[in-house]
Amino acid sequence: MNQTRNFLLFALLAVAYLLFMAWEKDYMTPPAPVASSAANAASAPGVPNAQPGSSASGTPAISSAAAANAPSPLVTVTTDVLRLTIDTRGGSLVQSQLLDYPVAPRTHKDPDPAPVTLFDNTDTHYFVAQNGLVSSSDPAAADQPNHLAVFQAAQTAYTLAPGQNELDVPLTWQDAKGLKVTKTYRFTRGSYVIALDQKIDNGSSVAWQGNAYTQLLSTEPPHTGNWLQNLSNPEIRSFHGAAWYTGEKFEKLAPKDFKEPKDALNADFKGGWAAWLRLYFFAAWIPPAGETAHYATDTVNPDSAHPRYLIRAVGPTLSVAPGQSVDAMARLYVGPNRQGHLDAVAPGLDLTIDYGMFKAIAVPMHGLLSFFEAIVKNWGLAIILLVLLIKGATWKLTAMQYRSSARMRKLMPRVQALKERYGDDKAKLQQAQMELYKKEKVNPMAGCFPVLITLPVFYGLFYVLEYSLELRHAAFLWIPDLSAPDPYYILPVIYAAVMLGTQWLNPAAAGMDPAQAKMMKVMPLLFTVMFAFFPAGLCLYYAVNGLVGLGQQWWITHHMDREDAAAKVA
Numbered sequence: 001m002n003q004t005r006n007f008l009l010f011a012l013l014a015v016a017y018l019l020f021m022a023w024e025k026d027y028m029t030p031p032a033p034v035a036s037s038a039a040n041a042a043s044a045p046g047v048p049n050a051q052p053g054s055s056a057s058g059t060p061a062i063s064s065a066a067a068a069n070a071p072s073p074l075v076t077v078t079t080d081v082l083r084l085t086i087d088t089r090g091g092s093l094v095q096s097q098l099l100d101y102p103v104a105p106r107t108h109k110d111p112d113p114a115p116v117t118l119f120d121n122t123d124t125h126y127f128v129a130q131n132g133l134v135s136s137s138d139p140a141a142a143d144q145p146n147h148l149a150v151f152q153a154a155q156t157a158y159t160l161a162p163g164q165n166e167l168d169v170p171l172t173w174q175d176a177k178g179l180k181v182t183k184t185y186r187f188t189r190g191s192y193v194i195a196l197d198q199k200i201d202n203g204s205s206v207a208w209q210g211n212a213y214t215q216l217l218s219t220e221p222p223h224t225g226n227w228l229q230n231l232s233n234p235e236i237r238s239f240h241g242a243a244w245y246t247g248e249k250f251e252k253l254a255p256k257d258f259k260e261p262k263d264a265l266n267a268d269f270k271g272g273w274a275a276w277l278r279l280y281f282f283a284a285w286i287p288p289a290g291e292t293a294h295y296a297t298d299t300v301n302p303d304s305a306h307p308r309y310l311i312r313a314v315g316p317t318l319s320v321a322p323g324q325s326v327d328a329m330a331r332l333y334v335g336p337n338r339q340g341h342l343d344a345v346a347p348g349l350d351l352t353i354d355y356g357m358f359k360a361i362a363v364p365m366h367g368l369l370s371f372f373e374a375i376v377k378n379w380g381l382a383i384i385l386l387v388l389l390i391k392g393a394t395w396k397l398t399a400m401q402y403r404s405s406a407r408m409r410k411l412m413p414r415v416q417a418l419k420e421r422y423g424d425d426k427a428k429l430q431q432a433q434m435e436l437y438k439k440e441k442v443n444p445m446a447g448c449f450p451v452l453i454t455l456p457v458f459y460g461l462f463y464v465l466e467y468s469l470e471l472r473h474a475a476f477l478w479i480p481d482l483s484a485p486d487p488y489y490i491l492p493v494i495y496a497a498v499m500l501g502t503q504w505l506n507p508a509a510a511g512m513d514p515a516q517a518k519m520m521k522v523m524p525l526l527f528t529v530m531f532a533f534f535p536a537g538l539c540l541y542y543a544v545n546g547l548v549g550l551g552q553q554w555w556i557t558h559h560m561d562r563e564d565a566a567a568k569v570a
Contacts (some may be wrong), residue, residue, distance in 0.1 A: 075153045077169055079160040079187045082334070084119070090147030091171045091183045093129040094121035096334050098192075098281065105473040105480045118281050118334055123306050127218040127276065129283055129332055133181060133198060136317065137209040145173045145181040145198075147215075165189045178203030192335025193345055198328040202320040209319050212328030214285035215312035216242075216276040217300065220255045234466055234483065234535070238279040242297055242311040243352060247271035250351040255309045258299045265297040265311065273346055274311045277337075280469045286331040286346045287313055336469050339366055353467055361460030366468055373470070380476025383537055387544045390457065391552075398549060402556040411436065458542075465537040474537075482537035491539035492531035498546035499527060502553065 072089035085095035096119035104113045120127050132146035143149070151171035160167045167187045174180040179202055186195040202208050221240050241254040246269040257263045270292040275284035287293045293313040300308040313330075320326045333345055342349035355362035368389065372382035391398070415433060422429040465471055471483045479486055486492060531539045 072150050073153065073156065075156055075158065075169065075171075077158045077167070077185070077187060079167065080189055081192060082187070083115070084334075086153075086169065086171070086185070087121075088151045088153055088171060090130055090132055090149060091151050091185075092131075092147055093119050093194075093332070093334070095119050098335060101281070101336060102473070105475065107480070116281060118278075118283060123219075124222045125219065126306065126308060127216075127283075129214070129216055129285070129334070131183075131196060131198070131212070131214040131285075131330065133200065133210050133212050133318075133328070135208065135210040137207065141175075143175045145175075145179075145183075145200075149173050151181075151183060160187060160189060178205075179208055192333055194332040194334065196330045196332060198330075199325060200318065200320050200328070201325045202322055205322055207319060207321050209317060211317055212315045212330070213312055214274075214287070214330050214332070215310055216274065216283055216285065217308050217310045218276050219306045219308055221278070235279050238466065239354065240278050241276070242309065243275045243277050243282075244295055244311065245272045245275075245346075245348040245351065247348070250348060250354070252277070252354065253297060253311075255307075258297060258309050259302070265295050268292055268294050271347065272313075273349065274313045275333075275352060276311065277352055279467070280337055280472055281335065282337055282352055283332065283334045284346070284349065284352070285313055286333065286349075287315060288329055289347075291315060337467075338469055339363075340370075355460070355463045355467070358456065358460045358463055361456050362463045365457075365460050366464045369464065369468075370470065378476060379471050379474035379482055379537070380479070380540060383476075383482070383541050384544050387541055387548065391545065391548050395552070398552060399556060402553045403560065405553075407560075458538075461541055462534070462538055465535040471535075471537055476536075476540065479536045479540075482540070483535050485533055486531075486536040486539055489528075489532050491536060491543045492528045494543045495531055495539065495546055496525065496528040498543065498550050501550050502546070 072087055074094075075086040075088060077084045077086060081099055083097040083099060084093055086092070087094045095117070097115040097117050099115050101116045102113040103116055104110065106113060117125075118127065119129060130147040132149070133144070134146055135141060135144055151173045153169075153171050158167055158169050165188065169185045169187070171183045171185075172180065173183070179200070182197075182199045182201070184197045184199070186197070188195075196214070198212055200208065221235065239252060239254065241252060242258075242265070243250065243252045244265060245251075246267070251265075253263055253265065271289050272293070272295065273284050273286040274295055275282050293315050295311070295313050298310045298312070300310055315328060315330075318326050318328060331346075333342075333349070337353055339350060339353050342352065365386070368386055369379070369382050372385040373379050376382060376385065414436060418429060418432045418436070422432065465483055468483070472481065474482045476482055478488060478490065531542070
């Protein structure tokens with residue numbers, strides 16, 4: 001049983017899976033939205049109406065208030081790695097650009113492409129970070145320092161100057177009774193972590209009680225293009241939705257599952273965080289490590305053309321006596337999903353790169369690739385070195401497969417004679433075949449063993465190349481981006497040629513029924529089509545792996561033929 005035949009089932013399953021995902025995106029009728037009275041009561045887009053903590057933690061409801069339609073002033077902040085826009089209504093972060101990460105690879109024609117935009121307050125790409133305070137001592141008050149209140153800013157633009165390590169952006173709000181809130185964002189050079197301090201100064205004559213909250217609000221990504229275009233679009237294939245960490249467990253929730261009560265988040269935990277993930281980049285609100293917060297998810301305006309999905313963390317109750325002040329702290333990460341760097345920001349944050357069931361393979365594979373890249377300074381060469389390492393580690397195993405395949409090929413005329421002798425008596429035919437294999441010391445299952453390694457490696461590497469930020473826009477020879485399909489389809493064609501060479505070394509006609517033989521002949525075309533939609537890095541891995549395997553198989557087959565010829569002469 002040769003490697004190509006064993007791989008056929010996997011190929012069919014992989015193609016069927018990708019086609020189904022693309023078809024479902026285009027033609028699957030979305031479920032009717034479930035209207036909640038709270039969400040329908042929203043009088044302005046982006047105003048949450050869930051009541052997290054009303055039963056579990058005892059915190060007050062964060063309900064909507066009539067939002068003014070008049071635009072509020074915007075504040076722009078520029079650091080060495082971020083460019084952000086803060087809306088003075090609520091101090092919400094409504095635009096963010098990651099200056100070190102361009103949307104497209106840099107080329108001679110476009111040496112300075114636009115940076116990636118993460119936060120965006122347009123209707124179709126809506127994604128913002130909000131925060132505020134809600135009162136429990138006076139919940140009916142119309143004027144509260146929540147994410148709808150208009151704050152005052154001393155400047156309309158802030159820039160981290162050369163040589164400056166930190167930049168503070170303060171926003172202030174005050175009511176008629178003397179309660180003052182100063183919301184300060186602190187930016188640090190080279191960092192994607194933004195510190196938030198909501199300082200409450202109680203200048204009134206009565207105590208203030210309430211809770212600080214942080215939340216992320218997003219729409220689903222817009223779906224453009226047909227199913228064939230989306231098949232090669234990793235943005236469509238990747239997870240886009242809410243995620244959280246309980247201090248022990250990492251969980252995710254896709255927008256389509258927000259309406260399911262059993263899937264919704266509504267819990268208290270310490271040492272966690274709440275995030276919204278997309279391919280390569282994400283944002284996460286991180287409360288203080290020792291603080292127990294109440295986390296919840298909800299859908300805002302579910303009946304609208306662009307419903308918004310919310311994940312929120314509500315902090316513990318704050319009490320501020322007259323003449324006293326209290327600070328509510330949190331951190332916001334808004335940036336790249338860099339494996340091996342995020343746990344330093346917050347425990348469990350590395351889990352946002354979710355390899356699923358292949359994590360045990362993908363994580364060390366990513367580590368090996370990073371190690372090789374640090375040596376050769378090119379991700380394409382690192383993939384080739386990974387191929388050589390794995391082929392070296394499995395050399396004896398694959399040699400056993402190729403020897404078994406060569407022996408099976410030599411036995412095919414005798415197997416065919418047994419079939420003619422026993423006809424339809426399958427029991428006797430099987431017994432005679434097993435006796436023949438035992439006599440000739442051939443294990444027909446030997447060729448199956450390498451597949452047990454090949455398939456997990458394939459899937460593990462697929463996820464590494466699909467989700468690893470480092471391979472995004474990594475160039476190799478004619479390929480501008482190893483995480484995207486080969487633009488010229490050269491690697492899929494090379495792999496098809498390798499398969500043809502493998503079939504030449506393993507004539508499929510002997511011992512195969514006609515239907516199986518025809519299937520083997522179309523396999524090179526099948527793999528060419530399949531790999532045309534896969535990341536070029538994955539195609540590079542399998543093209544090089546196939547070339548090395550073909551060389552190994554040719555050498556073993558040639559060596560065995562020489563041994564047989566020498567034995568006949570003797």
